Amino acid sequence: xxxxxxxxxxxxxxxxxxxxxxxxxxxxxxxxxxxxxxxxxxxxxxxxxxxxxxxxxxxxxxxxxxxxxxxxxxxxxxxxxxxxxxxxxxxxxxxxxxxxxxxxxxxxxxxxxxxxxxxxxxxxxxxxxxxxxxxxxxxxxxxxxxxxxxxxxxxxxxxxxxxxxxxxxxxxxxxxxxxxxxxxxxxxxxxxxxxxxxxxxxxxxxxxxxxxxxxxxxxxxxxxxxxxxxxxxxxxxxxxxxxxxxxxxxxxxxxxxxxxx
Numbered sequence: 001x002x003x004x005x006x007x008x009x010x011x012x013x014x015x016x017x018x019x020x021x022x023x024x025x026x027x028x029x030x031x032x033x034x035x036x037x038x039x040x041x042x043x044x045x046x047x048x049x050x051x052x053x054x055x056x057x058x059x060x061x062x063x064x065x066x067x068x069x070x071x072x073x074x075x076x077x078x079x080x081x082x083x084x085x086x087x088x089x090x091x092x093x094x095x096x097x098x099x100x101x102x103x104x105x106x107x108x109x110x111x112x113x114x115x116x117x118x119x120x121x122x123x124x125x126x127x128x129x130x131x132x133x134x135x136x137x138x139x140x141x142x143x144x145x146x147x148x149x150x151x152x153x154x155x156x157x158x159x160x161x162x163x164x165x166x167x168x169x170x171x172x173x174x175x176x177x178x179x180x181x182x183x184x185x186x187x188x189x190x191x192x193x194x195x196x197x198x199x200x201x202x203x204x205x206x207x208x209x210x211x212x213x214x215x216x217x218x219x220x221x222x223x224x225x226x227x228x229x230x231x232x233x234x235x236x237x238x239x240x241x242x243x244x245x246x247x248x249x250x251x252x253x254x255x256x257x258x259x260x261x
Contacts, residue, residue, distance in 0.1 A: 004028040005028055008027075013098070014054070035114075039116075065105055076097075076105075080097055085098075134175065160182075186255065
């Protein structure tokens, strides 16, 4: 995004599904507020005490305002009205100033400030949050809501929550160990005494393939950090190395499925 000139004034033309309107003669701080609302995908914004809507946003254009002799938005509107330069608004009795007129009052600078689609930062932040989950919170909630008199999933849910804490805080040494704890914890859910029996004798071939992959990869990586004595040089695991998320979710999904009532 381009640098806002805070002493400069700006005009904005906004087009929605319902029509067009202006936000006129705002300063750099107010423009920053508008741009933040655009990037975060906010439906409404208050500027100078007025509420503006971004609902069904179709277009946004930003212009510098270079006519210092005009001090207020009301003055600008009156000049445009006197010279028959106003366009009719979707609101009865209201009007807006077109792009052609705004370009005569100052340079169009939209490209300096608008770099992506409406709400793009909100989407990026949401994706970033999701990338910090090892186990989807919705999966943990579903497991926690299972009602089964023979099996208590309290510890399993806590393992999953602690995986998320470790993953989001880059505590990658802890992740293989917690995954191994989960694998050792859940075989009775499938009527098995150990995870090797789950891998070899439960479910479909695709499920067994996922479980074998989870068992082998997590066991070897966990053992490498659990059972290796201190050395002259060490390298710590990273996010990629401990990424057992997909196979673990297959396991948790199957636990949820067979316990649905």
